[in-house]
Amino acid sequence: MVLLFYSEEDDPVAWKAALEARLPDLEVRVWPRIGDPREIEAALVWRPPPGMLAELPNLRAIFSLGAGIDALLADLTLPELPLCRMVDPSLTRSMSEYALTLALFYHRRLDLYEERQRAARWRMEMPRPAAETTVGIMGLGELGGDAARTLAAHGFRVRGWSRSRKRIAGVESCAGGKEFDRFLDGLDIVICLLPLTPETENILDAGLFARLAPGACLVHLARGAHLVEQDLLDAVQRGRLRGAVIDVFREEPLPPDHPFWRHPRIRVTPHTASYSLPETGAEVVADNIRRLRDGRPLRHLVRRERGY
Numbered sequence: 001m002v003l004l005f006y007s008e009e010d011d012p013v014a015w016k017a018a019l020e021a022r023l024p025d026l027e028v029r030v031w032p033r034i035g036d037p038r039e040i041e042a043a044l045v046w047r048p049p050p051g052m053l054a055e056l057p058n059l060r061a062i063f064s065l066g067a068g069i070d071a072l073l074a075d076l077t078l079p080e081l082p083l084c085r086m087v088d089p090s091l092t093r094s095m096s097e098y099a100l101t102l103a104l105f106y107h108r109r110l111d112l113y114e115e116r117q118r119a120a121r122w123r124m125e126m127p128r129p130a131a132e133t134t135v136g137i138m139g140l141g142e143l144g145g146d147a148a149r150t151l152a153a154h155g156f157r158v159r160g161w162s163r164s165r166k167r168i169a170g171v172e173s174c175a176g177g178k179e180f181d182r183f184l185d186g187l188d189i190v191i192c193l194l195p196l197t198p199e200t201e202n203i204l205d206a207g208l209f210a211r212l213a214p215g216a217c218l219v220h221l222a223r224g225a226h227l228v229e230q231d232l233l234d235a236v237q238r239g240r241l242r243g244a245v246i247d248v249f250r251e252e253p254l255p256p257d258h259p260f261w262r263h264p265r266i267r268v269t270p271h272t273a274s275y276s277l278p279e280t281g282a283e284v285v286a287d288n289i290r291r292l293r294d295g296r297p298l299r300h301l302v303r304r305e306r307g308y
């Protein structure tokens with residue numbers, strides 16, 4: 001079988017080696033050296049140019065290098081083929097690590113001490129136990145579910161929101177639109193790990209910020225279009241929010257003149273919250289390629305009608 005690899009960010013050499021080591025019959029062709037497009041039966045991609053996959057007449061399945069497939073679904077020419085997202089232990093672990101790091105950053109008030117350092121001001125706040133900080137996780141799927149478990153294991157009070165009810169030890173589960181207000185009520189830190197769909201676009205807005213505890217913090221790790229940027233700037237300006245760490249943006253890379261770059265209470269990270277290692281990610285893709293070859297059901301299929 002021939003597989004096309006396309007990504008501007010992932011290392012093609014490492015992925016090709018990891019895939020071919022697991023599947024000796026597989027030939028990985030790295031864009032743009034694709035040879036005869038008619039020979040390609042599978043594609044492993046991250047943000048391919050719109051229209052690219054439609055040019056492969058014998059494609060049988062599309063594998064995403066990312067967990068989020070919103071950019072693929074936005075391509076109106078995307079072939080109606082099985083589409084599988086990345087669900088990989090290294091992706092999950094690195095996301096939970098980042099969520100915990102940032103929850104601790106705000107819980108232990110490092111933002112405050114950064115400001116005080118700039119003013120050479122020595123003043124401590126008595127640290128409080130994690131159990132006194134309520135963290136809300138929007139999305140309790142592969143990533144949000146694991147982040148919720150990790151934060152709960154650290155001792156935070158954790159609440160999660162998803163479409164369907166979850167049972168996660170130490171995590172209060174809120175489900176659907178009816179329980180959204182209960183989920184938000186009084187949160188000290190909110191972490192967004194939702195997929196981008198028509199229902200979740202612009203969900204991080206002034207109305208949501210108003211329901212959190214006064215001086216709450218936002219950690220946004222999902223997709224830029226979840227966030228109404230002006231509402232965040234206003235909420236931080238008015239002190240409604242204490243601060244935010246934003247990892248994902250409507251426009252990436254974030255343009256140099258964007259107000260987030262220089263805002264003292266908004267921290268920017270360059271879409272780095274989590275990553276798939278070829279050593280573990282290739283195992284997941286190889287398993288699906290074997291399934292495709294043997295006519296068995298694929299894993300981690302996207303349900304296109306719900307958008308994730």
Ligand code: NAP
Pocket residue numbers: 066067068069095138139140141142143144145161162163164165176193194195196197199200221222223247248271272273274275308
């Ligand atoms: P997932 O397993 O599909 O989980 C999605 C979760 O969101 C599920 O719990 C789902 O509820 C919930 N959800 C979806 N629509 C909802 C709605 N309208 N209302 C309430 N809950 C809703 O996805 P994942 O693997 O955890 O990934 C989540 C997102 O993280 C990705 O889509 C991507 O955008 C982002 N991401 C970012 C980075 C980064 O580096 N910044 C890296 C990887 C992924 P149900 O469980 O009830 O279906």
Ligand code: GLV
Pocket residue numbers: 065066067068069086
């Ligand atoms: C990264 O953003 C991903 O969706 O995996």
